[in-house]
Amino acid sequence: MKNNAKRWTVFFVFSVLLAGCAAAPAITDEEQKILSEIMEMLNTNIKDAQGNIQLDPESADNVEGLVKVLHEKRKFIKQVEAGEIPFDPESMVKIATEAKEIKATVRRPVEKTWSADVHFGLGKYKVTDLSQHETENLKGLIREITEIVAGIVKKLPQTKQLVIFVKTFGYADGTAICQKTKNSLIKNMKVKLPRSKPSSYKEMKNFLNTEISRRRSESVNEYVRTELKAGLKYPQVSLSKTRTISMGETYPCAEDTVSPPYQSKDERRRLCKIYMTITVKNR
Incomplete structure (x- = not known):
């Protein structure tokens, strides 16, 4: 009897296990x-x-x-x-x-933005006119971005694309412009005066400073993009369409954030603001 009971117990357990295995079709x-x-x-x-x-x-x-x-x-x-x-x-x-x-x-794009200011001398608007200090600062920014991008590319999957967007804002101060300076600027910048020529001194000054700020923005933007292209020859890296903005005599920063207050002749206003955004997105 005991042996039969053991056999039935084993058979019962085996049957339950079998049923359990068959539970998931x-x-x-x-x-x-x-x-x-x-x-x-x-x-x-x-x-x-x-x-x-x-x-x-x-x-x-x-x-x-x-x-x-x-x-x-x-x-x-x-x-x-x-x-x-x-x-x-x-x-x-x-x-x-x-x-x-x-x-x-x-899969949302990963973005990082860097900014920097480059200051110009009075009436200057070309990168080649920058002081040694400002030139080194600009080169340092480009080196930093180049090294960061090179590091990212090493980890970048083939499905990703890295895009660099460069945006620049040019500014000018409100320094008085005499007739000689006016003629010199018009000649050097090869400015074409609008059909409705500025009728007053103030209008002419604003017009010329807007041109100076535009040239500052374009000069810096072109330099930065050229240097980045030369240093970042990777298939997965590209530069997006450029954007340059002329701010004229607009203050670079809000007045209540600046001390001492801005002046008409003010080196802090003679600059170009650079914004560079690195975006990693799907190809």
């Missing part, structure tokens, strides 16, 4: 296709997210949380593929939707 070809597509989406998201962390370490905390979620979803899909969890269409739709939402987040 085999994955159909169509279901496997769905699982594979979701798994590919999750793997791509993880790769993109980890790439963003390398390119923008400041976003690590937020992105690492998303990577953790993605790994949890991968684990679930593997369990379904292994037959440990039944295939549930509703769960698959939910995971696919979440994966698409995360994809939209991790």
Whole structure:
């Protein structure tokens, strides 16, 4: 009797185990296709997210949380593929939707912006007219950007493109312009006076200072772009369309943030502001 009881116990346990194994039906070809597509989406998201962390370490905390979620979803899909969890269409739709939402987040362009000021002498507007100190500052900025971009490119997946956008704002002060200076500026800048010529001294001064500020913006922009092109010969790096802006006698900074207050003749107003934005986006 005891032996029979043992045999029946073993048979019962074996039957239960067999029933448990049969609880999760085999994955159909169509279901496997769905699982594979979701798994590919999750793997791509993880790769993109980890790439963003390398390119923008400041976003690590937020992105690492998303990577953790993605790994949890991968684990679930593997369990379904292994037959440990039944295939549930509703769960698959939910995971696919979440994966698409995360994809939209991790594939947003990564952007970083740098700014700098370059100061000019009175009546000067060419980069070649800059003082040695200002020239070194400008070269230092270009070296910094070049080194940063070179470092990013080493980590850049083939699916990504790095774009550099250079925007410059030229400014001029309100220094009085005598007739001799006016004639000299018009000749040197090869300025074409508008049909409705400035009728007053103030209008002429504003017109010439607007031209000077425009030349400052264009000169610096062209120099920066030329130097960046020469130093960044990578297939995945490109320079976007340039933008130069002439601010004329507009103050470079808000008056209430400057001490002492701006003057008409003021070297702090004779400058070009440079803004460079590096954007990493999908190719």
